[in-house]
Amino acid sequence: xxxxxxxxxxxxxxxxxxxxxxxxxxxxxxxxxxxxxxxxxxxxxxxxxxxxxxxxxxxxxxxxxxxxxxxxxxxxxxxxxxxxxxxxxxxxxxxxxxxxxxxxxxxxxxxxxxxxxxxxxxxxxxxxxxxxxxxxxxxxxxxxxxxxxxxxxxxxxxxxxxxxxxxxxxxxxxxxxxxxxxxxxxxxxxxxxxxxxxxxxxxxxxxxxxxxxxxxxxxxxxxxxxxxxxxxxxxxxxxxxxxxxxxxxxxxxxxxxxxxxxxxxxxxxxxxxxx
Amino acid sequence: xxxxxxxxxxxxxxxxxxxxxxxxxxxxxxxxxxxxxxxxxxxxxxxxxxxxxxxxxxxxxxxxxxxxxxxxxxxxxxxxxxxxxxxxxxxxxxxxxxxxxxx
Ligand SMILES: [Fe+2]
Numbered sequence: 214x215x216x217x218x219x220x221x222x223x224x225x226x227x228x229x230x231x232x233x234x235x236x237x238x239x240x241x242x243x244x245x246x247x248x249x250x251x252x253x254x255x256x257x258x259x260x261x262x263x264x265x266x267x268x269x270x271x272x273x274x275x276x277x278x279x280x281x282x283x284x285x286x287x288x289x290x291x292x293x294x295x296x297x298x299x300x301x302x303x304x305x306x307x308x309x310x311x312x313x314x315x316x317x318x319x320x321x322x323x324x325x326x327x328x329x330x331x332x333x334x335x336x337x338x339x340x341x342x343x344x345x346x347x348x349x350x351x352x353x354x355x356x357x358x359x360x361x362x363x364x365x366x367x368x369x370x371x372x373x374x375x376x377x378x379x380x381x382x383x384x385x386x387x388x389x390x391x392x393x394x395x396x397x398x399x400x401x402x403x404x405x406x407x408x409x410x411x412x413x414x415x416x417x418x419x420x421x422x423x424x425x426x427x428x429x430x431x432x433x434x435x436x437x438x439x440x441x442x443x444x445x446x447x448x449x450x451x452x453x454x455x456x457x458x459x460x461x462x463x464x465x466x467x468x469x470x471x472x473x474x475x476x477x478x479x480x481x482x483x484x485x486x487x488x
Numbered sequence: 489x490x491x492x493x494x495x496x497x498x499x500x501x502x503x504x505x506x507x508x509x510x511x512x513x514x515x516x517x518x519x520x521x522x523x524x525x526x527x528x529x530x531x532x533x534x535x536x537x538x539x540x541x542x543x544x545x546x547x548x549x550x551x552x553x554x555x556x557x558x559x560x561x562x563x564x565x566x567x568x569x570x571x572x573x574x575x576x577x578x579x580x581x582x583x584x585x586x587x588x589x590x591x
Contacts, residue, residue, distance in 0.1 A: 231561065269548035274499050275492065293502060298555050333503065361548060363582060402547025403583055404568040443547075443582045 216382045217257035218390035219458050220250055220482040221421070221451045222345075224266070225396060226336040227474035229300045229343055234473040246467035246480040247344035250392075253482065254345060259390035261309050261352040262345070263316075263378065264338050265454065267360035267395045267447040271335035279327035280366040281374055283320070284355040285313040291334025291342075299336055301343050306334065309352035312387055316354065319381035324374050341394045358453065360395065360446040369430050371449040375456025382457075393454035395447025398440065399476040405442075407472035413440045414468065414477040417448060422463045422481065424455050444476065458483035491544050491580055493522040494532065498549040501556060508556065537564065538571020544580030 223243075232240065254262065271293045273279060289306040292299045310330075317328050332355055334342070342353065358374070359366045382389045397417050398410035420428040429452050437445040455463075463483040470477045497519070500507055511518045519529045531539045535557050540550055554564040578584035 270495075270499050270546065271502065274496065276496070294552060295555060298552075361546065361582075402551040404541075404565060404572060406565055438582070446582075 215385055215387055215389050216379055216391065216457065216485060217259055217388045218254050218482070219454050219485060220253070220391075220480070221393045221395075221454055222247065222250065222341050222480050223396060223474075223476050223478045224337045224340040224394040225399070225401065225474045225476040225478070226294070226299055226340065227476075228340050228478065230298055230336075231473050232300060235471050239469050239471050239478075242467055242469060243471065243478045243480070244344070249466060250480055250482070251345045251347070254390050254392075257390060258388060259351065260387040261312055261354050261389055263354045263356060263389055263391040264341060265356040265358065265391065265393040265450045266337040267450050268335050268337045268357050269361055271337075272329065272332055273357060273359065273362075275362045278359055278362045279357070280359050280370065281324060282327040282329050282357045283313060283317050284308060284330075284332045284353075285310050285317060285328045286330045286332055289332050289334055289353060289355065292339040293333040293335045299339065301339050304349050306342065306349050307352050309354060312352070312385075313354050315385060316378070316381045319384060320374070320377045323377035323380070324370070337394060341392060345392065358449045360449050365434065365446055366449055368432060368449060368452055371452045372426065372430060372456035375453035376459060378453070379457040379459070391454060391457060393450035395450035396444040396476040397448060397451075397479060398442055399444030400442035401444045401475045403443070406475045408442070409470035409472065409477045410440055410442075411470050411477060414470075414479075418465050418468060418479065418481065421451055421455055422465055424458060424460070424462050424483070426455070426459070429455055454483065458485065461485055490523050490525060490528060493524055494528050494540065494543070495545055495549055497522050497524075497532070498545065498553045502549070502552050536571070537567035539575055540571075541568040541583070542571045542575040542578050544578060544584065546581055547583040550583075
């Protein structure tokens with residue numbers, strides 16, 4: 214088996230862009246758990262990190278919106294946003310087109326997957342990379358799930374994508390780490406930015422931790438919108454990671470609502486020992 | 489109403505520094521290349537962030553346009569709140585639902 218690490222994390226732009234405005238203790242808690250995740254990923258000596266993200270109209274728009282897209286580029290660039298706004302310097306990020314092609318070819322057997330040989334990362338991928346691969350040395354393979362432009366990718370398809378990714382990883386010798394990144398409840402970039410439904414978040418994370426497919430896939434978009442806001446649609450990325458780790462359970466390393474970051478900041482991982 | 493093209497313009501501005509340069513030099517010329525109503529062009533030109541928000545521009549796009557027009561984060565949030573007061577509820581899109589107020 215070649216899936217060596219599977220985790221989840223937040224990616225809200227405030228985490229770096231408005232870093233100083235949070236309660237320092239909470240910020241430290243979040244940052245140190247990002248660091249813990251970096252060390253955990255490094256310890257597994259991965260050949261590549263697959264980042265399952267939910268981007269925000271940096272590359273994909275309603276003129277041609279894929280339900281799923283995977284990168285197949287030699288290099289990526291990011292952040293697409295203003296460097297000062299996000300407080301992350303622009304970088305060239307190494308890809309791995311051969312490995313991408315192998316994975317895409319296998320995943321396509323199960324999922325209608327788009328691919329992209331150009332991709333400018335937005336905060337949805339850059340904020341995690343800023344903490345997880347700060348030297349930009351590890352090959353990155355980005356994945357996008359449409360969580361922004363309705364009709365959105367159905368949850369059960371996000372799960373299936375995770376399964377297909379796992380199946381593909383199991384067939385190759387390369388060591389793959391995967392991180393799903395999204396928010397749980399949040400109302401980002403609205404007048405109510407900063408509102409977080411902590412109870413709803415904790416309830417979701419409990420289901421994620423137990424890797425309870427039935428519970429995770431029973432969410433309805435209308436309810437997610439009501440209880441978790443438009444940012445809540447990003448649970449698709451966490452659900453994909455759970456799908457990739459079917460049969461395993463996980464742990465939540467950190468969860469805290471940090472209003473100025475506009476999201477309940479989350480770091481967690483699946484325990485792959487039973488695979 | 490051509491919300492799609494309002495958003496398309498902002499999407500393009502986010503991706504293309506050359507377009508930003510052109511936009512700053514000749515806003516009218518750039519706007520003319522999109523199917524926009526006069527009211528939309530005015531809202532973009534001014535900019536009336538509150539009106540763009542109420543018209544349904546997705547916040548993930550709008551926050552960058554606000555930043556491009558030199559709105560600080562708190563001013564951007566305030567502009568949307570002012571828009572709600574002045575123009576009523578958001579008319580379209582997923583960014584209409586507010587969470588009931590917080591920071
Ligand atoms: Fe997001």
